[in-house]
Amino acid sequence: MLKIAHSPDADDAYMFYGIAVGAVKLPAPFVEFLSDIETLNRLALEELLDVTAISAHALAYICNKYFVMSVGASMGDGYGPVVVARSEVAEPKYVAVPGRFTTAALLTRLALPRARAVELPFDKILNAVAAGIVDAGVLIHEGQITYERYGLKKVLDLGEWWRQETGLPTPLGLDVVRKALGREMAERITEALRESIQYADSHREEALRYAQKFARGLSLEETARFVNMYVNKYTRDMGEVGRRAVRELLERAREAAGAPDCFPEFV
Template identity: 35%
Template sequence: MADPLGIAYSPCPNDTFVFHAWAHGLVPGAPAVDVTFADIDITNGMAERGEGDILKVSYAVLPWVLDRYALLPCGGALGRGCGPLVLTRGQDGTNAPRGPGDLAGRTVAVPAERSTAYLLFRLWTAALVPGGVGEVRVMPFHEIMPAVRDGRVDAGLVIHEARFTYQRYGLHRLADLGEFWEGTTGHPIPLGAILAKRSLGAERLAEITHAIRASVRQAWADPEAGRGYVLAHAQEMERSVADAHIGLYVNEFTEDLGEAGHAAVRELLTRAADVGLVPRVSESDLL
């Protein structure tokens, strides 16, 4: 029997929902997997070092890793109305930024330097923040909203379930980078990608793609089957928030990127390369 494939994805509800069936041996004929849970900044680094057979990463890291990894056409996070948010403290008499221009020279917390969220943020600030922001601090995702609330940073870039919880911290949504992206390009937002090592070979990559799609379809057909798995890894997230998270990030693009999904990825990486934020990627690299 072949050794299990190493797969790393986040404990976020969308990933555990998508991979539950495969991770638990419920996809007939699928190769066995050995699962590692890791946040996106960790898996991005794993990809850059060539660690792991299958990884959930930020689309923003693709230009540095496509020599060793192939982009799979399923399993990732890409959609509409699901973009990162820029948050500040409430507007009740504080010195908090009140518009994009007020971020000039300010301190902003971000979850990872090579995240898609940060790439979108840099494209947004290049367009709307004259002179750019001041200090950028990378900190764990769960620490960003408290840091903004407590005034340790002027603004924070957040993703995922923060869309549903930021008001509990008394925070103000300064910008929705998804609205900026969709309004500027018309494309859905490419957030998280699934990669597999090219060295596994075409036949194995096809098996992996089939396993992911089958796992997604099983999750949709019987969402209660993986409920315990999702909530066990959801970092004390309420069930309603986990459900909203899944509903937002698991969609038709998760089953198949399709031409619309691939076009969105090409647009993101081309725009970023045009302004010198990432190395340029060729069309063949994304296949």
């Protein structure tokens, strides 16, 4: 029984739509587990999941245990997690991040080296910033397009910063398969996810309405906007540019954060 996990967010829900409605079959029976990305990162560290979404940063710590799927990646094409603050904050000292192993936390460390990271659950960061508990916060998921409702301002788009630094898309999330399952099984699972995304694309309205259930208050139009941001050409096929972006992030994680060496294997 395969243990498959992803985050309960609109982009992941869209990608898994074909599998969720039974239109696409996985190569083995499975159970599904949904949780926030930092929880999935930490479960993958212990090799407790067979197939899972993870943060690209977390790959550095599980590189010898998991293949990276060539589909399913969440990459910002010149955009990414947004650092927000209250209007009166000039230079934030304490910045909330959604978990140590998230890519958002790594990018914050790279782009704002003088800031002190404070780990909070991703869905508590907006309120913590608005209440003045922290100076600023890094928003992932739908918070990237709703923060103005809280009267907050954008300090920095980390995807814009990464593009200026590297010229590459921002590798935020990846889907991985446990190497113990074998390369052949990993390739079959990868193909199933590819077909699931293709099914969602060909049944877009239904897939977006399904994804909206995981969008935490977004309208259908806002859900479509968010899905378009993170289910893009790199999701459908990471390609060489996407692989270069992953390798560049891992190298910077090693240099700046002391992460282990990682030479990812893609399927």
